[in-house]
Amino acid sequence: xxxxxxxxxxxxxxxxxxxxxxxxxxxxxxxxxxxxxxxxxxxxxxxxxxxxxxxxxxxxxxxxxxxxxxxxxxxxxxxxxxxxxxxxxxxxxxxxxxxxxxxxxxxxxxxxxxxxxxxxxxxxxxxxxxxxxxxxxxxxxxxxxxxxxxxxxxxxxxxxxxxxxxxxxxxxxxxxxxxxxxxxxxxxxxxxxxxxxxxxxxxxxxxxxxxxxxxxxxxxxxxxxxxxxxxxxxxxxxxxxxxxxxxxxxxxxxxxxxxxxxxxxxxxxxxxxxxxxxxxxxxxxxxxxxxxxxxxxxxxxxxxxxxxxxxxxxxxxxxxxxxxxxxxxxxxxxxxxxxxxxxxxxxxxxxxxxxxxxxxxxxxxxxxxxxxxxxxxxxxxxxxxxxxxxxxxxxxxxxxxxxxxxxxxxxxxxxxxxxxxxxxxxxxxxxxxxxxxxxxxxxxxxxxxxxxxxxxxxxxxxxxxxxxxxxxxxxxxxxxxxxxxxxxxxxxxxxxxxxxxxxxxxxxxxxxxxxxxxxxxxxxxxxxxxxxxxxxxxxxxxxxxxxxxxxxxxxxxxxxxxxxxxxxxxxxxxxxxxxxxxxxxxxxxxxxxxxxxxxxxxxxxxxxxxxxxxxxxxxxxxxxxxxxxxxxxxxxxxxxxxxxxxxxxxxxxxxxxxxxxxxxxxxxxxxxxxxxxxxxxxxxxxxxxxxxxxxxxxxxxxxxxxxxxxxxxxxxxxxxxxxxxxxxxxxxxxxxxxxxxxxxxxxxxxxxxxxxxxxxxxxxxxxxxxxxxxxxxxxxxxxxxxxxxxxxxxxxxxxxxxxxxxxxxxxxxxxxxxxxxxxxxxxxxxxxxxxxxxxxxxxxxxxxxxxxxxxxxxxxxxxxxxxxxxxxxxxxxxxxxxxxxxxxxxxxxxxx
Numbered sequence: 001x002x003x004x005x006x007x008x009x010x011x012x013x014x015x016x017x018x019x020x021x022x023x024x025x026x027x028x029x030x031x032x033x034x035x036x037x038x039x040x041x042x043x044x045x046x047x048x049x050x051x052x053x054x055x056x057x058x059x060x061x062x063x064x065x066x067x068x069x070x071x072x073x074x075x076x077x078x079x080x081x082x083x084x085x086x087x088x089x090x091x092x093x094x095x096x097x098x099x100x101x102x103x104x105x106x107x108x109x110x111x112x113x114x115x116x117x118x119x120x121x122x123x124x125x126x127x128x129x130x131x132x133x134x135x136x137x138x139x140x141x142x143x144x145x146x147x148x149x150x151x152x153x154x155x156x157x158x159x160x161x162x163x164x165x166x167x168x169x170x171x172x173x174x175x176x177x178x179x180x181x182x183x184x185x186x187x188x189x190x191x192x193x194x195x196x197x198x199x200x201x202x203x204x205x206x207x208x209x210x211x212x213x214x215x216x217x218x219x220x221x222x223x224x225x226x227x228x229x230x231x232x233x234x235x236x237x238x239x240x241x242x243x244x245x246x247x248x249x250x251x252x253x254x255x256x257x258x259x260x261x262x263x264x265x266x267x268x269x270x271x272x273x274x275x276x277x278x279x280x281x282x283x284x285x286x287x288x289x290x291x292x293x294x295x296x297x298x299x300x301x302x303x304x305x306x307x308x309x310x311x312x313x314x315x316x317x318x319x320x321x322x323x324x325x326x327x328x329x330x331x332x333x334x335x336x337x338x339x340x341x342x343x344x345x346x347x348x349x350x351x352x353x354x355x356x357x358x359x360x361x362x363x364x365x366x367x368x369x370x371x372x373x374x375x376x377x378x379x380x381x382x383x384x385x386x387x388x389x390x391x392x393x394x395x396x397x398x399x400x401x402x403x404x405x406x407x408x409x410x411x412x413x414x415x416x417x418x419x420x421x422x423x424x425x426x427x428x429x430x431x432x433x434x435x436x437x438x439x440x441x442x443x444x445x446x447x448x449x450x451x452x453x454x455x456x457x458x459x460x461x462x463x464x465x466x467x468x469x470x471x472x473x474x475x476x477x478x479x480x481x482x483x484x485x486x487x488x489x490x491x492x493x494x495x496x497x498x499x500x501x502x503x504x505x506x507x508x509x510x511x512x513x514x515x516x517x518x519x520x521x522x523x524x525x526x527x528x529x530x531x532x533x534x535x536x537x538x539x540x541x542x543x544x545x546x547x548x549x550x551x552x553x554x555x556x557x558x559x560x561x562x563x564x565x566x567x568x569x570x571x572x573x574x575x576x577x578x579x580x581x582x583x584x585x586x587x588x589x590x591x592x593x594x595x596x597x598x599x600x601x602x603x604x605x606x607x608x609x610x611x612x613x614x615x616x617x618x619x620x621x622x623x624x625x626x627x628x629x630x631x632x633x634x635x636x637x638x639x640x641x642x643x644x645x646x647x648x649x650x651x652x653x654x655x656x657x658x659x660x661x662x663x664x665x666x667x668x669x670x671x672x673x674x675x676x677x678x679x680x681x682x683x684x685x686x687x688x689x690x691x692x693x694x695x696x697x698x699x700x701x702x703x704x705x706x707x708x709x710x711x712x713x714x715x716x717x718x719x720x721x722x723x724x725x726x727x728x729x730x731x732x733x734x735x736x737x738x739x740x741x742x743x744x745x746x747x748x749x750x751x752x753x754x755x756x757x758x759x760x761x762x763x764x765x766x767x768x769x770x771x772x773x774x775x776x777x778x779x780x781x782x783x784x785x786x787x788x789x790x791x792x793x794x795x796x797x798x799x800x801x802x803x804x805x806x807x808x809x810x811x812x813x814x815x816x817x818x819x820x821x822x823x824x825x826x827x828x829x830x831x832x833x834x835x836x837x838x839x840x841x842x843x844x845x846x847x848x849x850x851x852x853x854x855x856x857x858x859x860x861x862x863x864x865x866x867x868x869x870x871x872x873x874x875x876x877x878x879x880x881x882x883x884x885x886x887x888x889x890x891x892x893x894x895x896x
Contacts (some may be wrong), residue, residue, distance in 0.1 A: 014445030020575065024803070032484075065303040067856040068297070069337035071385060072314045075322055078394040084447070087473045088389055091167070092128045093447035094462055096121055096418065098163035098442065101459040102179045104435055108459075113180045118416035119252070120160035122283040124409055126250060127153075127160060130279075134400060135248060137483035141619065146482050147242065150231075150617065152249040153486065154281060155200040155215045157163055161486065162197050165209075166463065167474060168484055171197075203488055204646045204684075205531045211488045211617065213646035213840055216639050218258025219277070222606045223643070224249040225264040227617070228276040230610035236590050239539060240620050242275070246400065250279045253297045254286035260640070262304070264603055268406040269309025270569050277399045281386065283415035284342040284349075293343035294620045295358045297412050311405040315395045316412045318383030324370050332366035349414040353380030386413035416875070418431055418446045436459070475653055485753030492615040493536030494621075495544060495708040500701040503527030507693035510727035516654050518720040520693035520727070524700060525625060529565055529593070537620070545652075546611040548595045548626040550604040550609040556627055556656050558582040558594075595645045601628060605637045605644065612649030612715060621708055629663075630655025630719055631670050634678035649715045650707035652700070658689070658719035659878035660864035661839030662771045671868030672719075673841050679717045680799035680848065687717040688797045689839070690738070691773035695796050696720075698738045723873065740823050741801035742767070742793050744746050744831075748780040750789040762788045763833035764891045765857075769795040772838045772882050779887035788891065789829040798845050805852035822852040834858035834894035860890050 018024050035043045042043035054061050103115035108473040108580050120127075130151070138148030153161055159179065165171040178196035179722040182205060187195030200215030204515035215222030224247050231242035255261055268276055282298050286292055291297040298314065303310050317325075325333055340348075340360075353376030360687035361371035361379070367851040371379060385391045392411070399407040435443070437457045443449075444456040451462060465472045476485050501508070504524050531541045553559060562584060577586040595611075597604040604626055610617075611624035629787055634641060634657050641653070657663040660673035686703070690696045696718065730738075737743025750761050764783065768776030780790040795801065801824045811819035828835065835857050843863035853859045864880040877883035 004745050009764060012388060012486075013218045014427045049556055056254075064579075065298050065306045067302065067314065069298070069316060070314070070334060071316050072312070073391075073394050073398055078390065079391045079397050081393055082478070083389075083393075084473060085389060085547050087470055088128060088132055088679060090448075091470055092124050092389075093449060094167065094464070095128070095160055095163040096124050096447060097443070097451070098166055098176065098461050098463075099124075099159035100435070101461055102159050103179065104659055105459045106179045106181070110181075115159065115180060116156040116633050117159070119154060119156035119281075119283075120158075120163075121154065121417045122413040122415045123154055123250060123281045124417075125389055126279055126281060126390055126413070127157065127164075129396055130248060130250075131485070132477045133166065133393060134246075134396050134481075135485050136245070136317065136481050137478070137487060137491060137621075138484040140443060146484065147240075147245055147618065148246040149225055149245055149485075150211070150224070151252070151485060152212050152214055152247070153832070154203055154218045154250045154252055154255075155217065155220070156252070157200075157250070160843070161201075166461070166485070167471070168478065170484055176177075176461060187881050200645055201486070201649055206488075207490070208488055208646065209486060211486050211647075211890060213643045216643055217252070217255040219256065219643045220258035221249060221251055221258075221261040221427045221609050222602060222640075223609060224278070225268045225276065225406075226603065226606035227610045228273045228830060229267065229271055229608065230614070231275060231618075232271065232570060233595070234275065234495050234614075234618065234620070236568070236570065238591070239591070239622075240618055242618075243820050247276045248279070249277070250281060253280055253282040253284065253291050253301065256280065256297075256301060256304075257286075257291075260602055263600065264309035264606070265305065265310065267603065270728060273406045274402050274403050277396075278406070278408040278430060279396075280408060280410050281411050281413055283386075283413045283417075283422070284346055284418050285415045290343045292341070293346075294341055296340075296342055298412060301408070301410055305410075309405060310629065311399070311402050311407040313395050313398055313407060313409045314412075315385035315391055315409055317385050317391075318388030319390055320378075320382045328366070328370055330366045332364065333370065336360070336363060336367060337374055353377055356380070370643065384412040384414060386411035387417055387748070392657050418443060420767060483490055488616060489619065492619055492621050492711065494711060495535050495541065495621050496694045497701070497704045497708055498528065498531045498541055503531070504675055504693075504697035504701070507697040507727070507730075509729050511729060512726045514662045514724045514726050515693065516720070516722050516724050517690060517693055517696050518722050519557050519724075520696055521627070521654065521700075521718075521720055522561075524697060525558075526561060526564065529561065532690075539620075543593075544622050545593070546622050546624040547593060547596065548604055548608050548609075548611070548624055550597050550628050550632070551599045552629070553594070553596065558627075561594060562587050566730050567594045567596045568592035600853050601632045601637050604628065605633075605640045607652060608653070609640070609644040609647060609649055612644065612651035613647050613755065615650060615711070616648065619772050621650075621711075623704065623708060625652045625654060627654040627656050627720070629670060629672075630658035630675050631672035633672075633717075634675045635672070638678055642682060645715070645799075646685070646686050648713035650711075650713065651715050652703060653715065653717045653718045655717065657722045659721065659771050660868050661840055661880060661882065662721045662723050664876060665870050666868075666872045667870035668868040673864045675719065675870070676798060676839075676841050676845050680802065680845075684714045685717055686714055686797070687719075687799045689719045689770040689841075690796050691768070691770055691794055692730070693727045694734075695738050696793065698730065698735045699796065702739045719770060723771055725774050737827070738796050741794045741797040741799075741804065742824060743829055744827065745773070745794040746777070746780070747793065748790045750784055750787045763831075764790045764895065764896055765789060765828060765831040765833055765835045766790050766792045766887065766891070767835060767837040768792070768837050769798065770841075772840045772877075775877060775882060775884045776838055778884035782884060782888050783891055786888075788831075788895070790891070793831075795837070795839075795846075798839070798848055801852070802848040805849060809851075824849055825854055828857070834860065835890070836862070836887060836890050836894060837862050838862040838881065838887050838890075840864055858894050860894050862886060862890055 099120050100117050103117050106113045135150045135151050136146045140144040178200050181197035185196030203210045228247040234240040235242045302312050356379050361367045395409045422738045440456045444451050529542045566587045566589035573588040579585045595607050597720045608624045608626040611622045614620050614622040658672050660671045679685050685693050688699045700846040706712050734743045766776045782790050783790050805822035806820050839846050842865045843861045846861040862882050
């Protein structure tokens, strides 16, 4: 359709009031002559110069960001299609069928399972062009070997990816028959773990198949941007050459409404991420109806992406339209499309050729004349650009070759393409999961599938013979591109961890020195960033560390790291900072190590995810430490953390200034009382709330060994405080208890009166964590002065204690002869009296271990339920009832 449009069709309506048509014509002729004689590059220069002059003169004019509703790539600029078009169309049709059959069969058997047909029906050709010509798999390690592209798949199109894997021989028919049936699948029933096909891309559930979780819409787009940026980071730091690799993301136009989808567009442009290509499947429909019923989403997205600095390629109309545009000397088509909103476009998609002849081409005589040579069936089969393999290839090739900008391809498609009256373009298309016999035969006929009526109505899966041209072509194309996708790999060298004493001796033997655990962490991190011990691939341990902050490195006392390792910048440092003479001067560098993400927790956690999954995505183990205000973690970007967990990350999240009373003056929005509660819900997140620097050191050491040496798919959430208090030495033998969740910190005996026997002496047991442990210790001292003895336990992880207890219960329920005893039960067994637990978090956190408190012991919990306040720490702790005085009152109450 890309023949040049008549000039009149490109003129805005205001030009109909041209005060001097002759002068206007002269300007137009001059521009045409310039293009013909000097070429488009010179023309762009002159237009830029004119625009600059217009701005200087304050004319109030800026160039329009929208182009006509036509393809960006003209017909004469299309490369020759390098594949076998007929075979690729047949393969795409087979995959459409198998995807449809998979979903419909599952819902015939179990109507509650759900699933989606229409999204893949619209995106199949977009996927297939990528699979056949652009998506590179990882070829292995070595010079000249491609390290593999990263591909983010539109989640509702997962059935189509399974259908391709079935033809490739990576999945068998039994797998397809257990779509969304992961528990009842034969492998699961045999005790071999789930093998049924997950609803959406989930690496946790299919760890050898899916690479990126995209099921929660909006998270895939922002994640793809930060993965692309992290690849540049690795390249610029000379850790891994990612130069030939691309990040491809196939997303929906409705998904672009998510804030996360849009939040990092300017970063991608600012960083000139030309290794990033988005394909936005513009089928003009959300889940329940048109995306922009009264507008045009493609126009809106073009403005948005162009304004953000992206290269925009519009892929609107298929090759069938080329002849129509070539014959349209009046510009009637372009004008008609400019006036057709998405809601009407959806209606055209849902109706047949006769309706479109009467209602679209029947709008005026010029349009009617264009359609005169077409039958109703030909009109019905006029393709949108996202269904034309030749046009898609041209757009992908242009995107892959573009330099200096990320590229977005806005591909116009029909939701439910080929589903006919059963669902094509209908409001209910997204939820369509069942088709009757007539619909199935109509679908079979639409795509010329080699199925009998009986096979079609019985939803038989179809796979051509291994020696058929289709199968040979399928395998040959993937062989040429390095292998099959999606594929998740985990082969990665174990990385030795520095000795704990080398960077944390000051914390293990603190000797009562006052400091906050935040400052202790920064000091340990600084020590680790100096470790030069060479590891695998001759990369020193310090080089694998990725410090990440949202925007408050100085708040957390990390300013000294600016000079030590630098802040990563893809352009280096083009200015002389005002503190250039300072010991803690601000330093940006191409090989800088710190990722300073600005005020964007969503961006910072996406950056952390990219680094934390580097061992799998790139085969290179990296270890990120993302430090942030704890309130702005799980509460603010909890869905992104959950998606990261799905991707099996390895790294540290550090919730600084944690707790509801530690960050005194900030008040309600900044005080965290719930992050440990949310962290406990994520199975592979190990959450710790250490009170002392020595505990923190042991936790960091254990986490690094678990993730880098043992290579377990876990990540750590550790809360840090900004409150300075005396740091004791770590008690001998306490380290195992620190990791398991608690240890006995100290005993506080009552008066040594010979008339008071051990049976009559009142005793209590006090549990505390984080900043409130210091209040617990003070309470123990005050109780001792009152004649009440106590044992104080430092709880470093409520969630690990709860999980341990639950695991014992599950083993007992399963009938195991020796289910074991909960660790906290064993720890408290030697203590006496009621148990009082106090934390800086909501009471639900210490309540999580209630079931595992030794039988017959009263258990009282103190926490910070409710909204925060602005005041001093002492006032806040008194207000919430977690200070020493409140703990003493609770103990006295429990004793009576």
